[in-house]
Amino acid sequence: MRTIDIVVLPEEASNPEYLRKIISKEIREKEFEFVVRKRSIDARRTPVKFNLRIDIYINETIPPAINTTTYQNVANKKQVIVIGFGPAGMFAALKLIELGYQPIVLERGKDVRSRRRDLAAITKNQIVNPNSNYCFGEGGAGTYSDGKLYTRSKKRGDVNAILQVLVEHGADENILVDAHPHIGTNKLPKVVTDMRETVLKYGGIIHFETQVTDIILENNKIKGVIDQNNKTYQADQVILATGHSARDIFYLLDKKGIEIESKPFALGVRVEHSQDLIDAVQYHCDIRGEHLPPASYKLVQQVKKRGVFSFCMCPGGIIAPCATAPGEIVTNGWSPSKRNNPFANSGIVVTVEPEDLEPYKKYGALAGLKFQEAVERATFVGAGNDTITNNGQIAPAQRLIDFINNRTSTTLPDCSYKPGVVSAPLHSILPKTIVEHLQGGFKAFGNKITGYLNRDAIIVAVESRTSSPVKIPRDRELLEHPQIKGLYPCGEGAGYAGGIVSAAIDGQKCALAIHHKIQAQ
Known part of the structure; x- marks a missing residue:
């Protein structure tokens, strides 16, 4: 395999036969296969050009664009509570299943289909449901507000791995290629639904319209949470991925004396x-x-x-x-x-x-x-x-x-x-x-x-919701709250992400941190 970078006009970038001629001249070969791996626009001068990074295969087969993730059935495995089913919560749940744990997801909002009616009510009737809106519900704020996947957080984790999971669940493969990938609000709900189905298929549990109203503590260790109906969910490991707009969680932590910090926004x-x-x-x-x-x-x-x-x-x-x-x-x-x-x-x-x-x-x-x-x-x-x-x-x-x-x-x-x-x-x-x-x-x-x-x-x-105005501290290595053992602040709401991809990466990191902790015990 060889990799080359070429610069072409926009109409040439979408013409496979033209690209084949350019590549053939570059590598001086006639028999080969190729695939565009990265694509970006250079509009700094006229005419506008496309920068392409191309992988060329000589006497080889082009490998598949995505690698299918291997999940296992976790129906009877150790349970981990995940609060919130936005990007951080979704990717945390999927990673937990991959690692052999059963995620118990508690999402205050509704599933994507039911959520549409509440969004329509905001527009048509100008009535806001405080538990089901553009920010709260399956998929979080990203589901109905764009799905831009560009991130500068390359050092936080494997961006391509996140994009692969999205493609695996129905996103267009172009997000693996474009410099500024974007799914679109019209297509995201289907992707989110497919991710939910994967969680359920392999034994995860998801409770919609379930708002966490209290945290059960014992000797500064988390033992579970309580919802708005006074129902208790027990677990000694909890991922808190509630997003930047879950003000009730910030008020709850402050009321219980759990350390939080003011954060720039x-x-x-x-x-x-x-x-x-x-x-x-x-x-x-x-x-x-x-x-x-x-x-x-x-x-x-x-x-x-x-x-x-x-x-x-x-x-x-x-x-x-x-x-x-x-x-x-x-x-x-x-x-x-x-x-x-x-x-x-x-x-x-x-x-x-x-x-x-x-x-x-x-x-x-x-x-x-x-x-x-x-x-x-x-x-x-x-x-x-x-x-x-x-x-x-x-x-x-x-x-x-x-x-x-x-x-x-x-x-x-x-x-x-x-x-x-x-x-x-x-x-x-x-x-x-x-x-x-x-x-x-x-x-x-x-x-x-x-x-x-x-x-x-x-x-x-x-x-006003560019990011959370509150940060929930955590250990730099263990990702655990320094005061409450078993509590893992995660994603945008905790102050550790700034968009869909970085939140997804953080969700995976918290799931891995829990795995490493349990393995070490």
């Missing part, structure tokens, strides 16, 4: 442009060619010693209502697999500093969480939602150019946010320091992307 808005504009600027063209995917961007700027940066950019996407309780507004973004909606949206956020948390200092480790809650409530009120019933998901919005100039917009352009937007003075609603840094960041981005500050660009508030 970021907060801001969603900005939306025409996808055609982003395509034209990023690809240096008037109209994007059929062989190019909708363009994305990544922006970062230091403004008065604070980072302002793009987060979860969604080409051809939609701004989604992601509140987890009545009386708050939270936005996020997602894209279908084809990324074929007319808008491009991205979170633009500012790092939250200790000075922002001064009014909430009395809450200790929960100061960031309280600040986050206050801003989400302020955007709910600022949009004129019903403060008596706390129903309503209308989001406050503003033309980007008006926000920069501290003007309330008299009209708003079209926007993908389905519950609806209303003009509001976000420069007055959001915290002053956040506003100042966002305004400085937007001005800088306008110098980096031509047309970024155009009249039809709109911002929608608030983008």
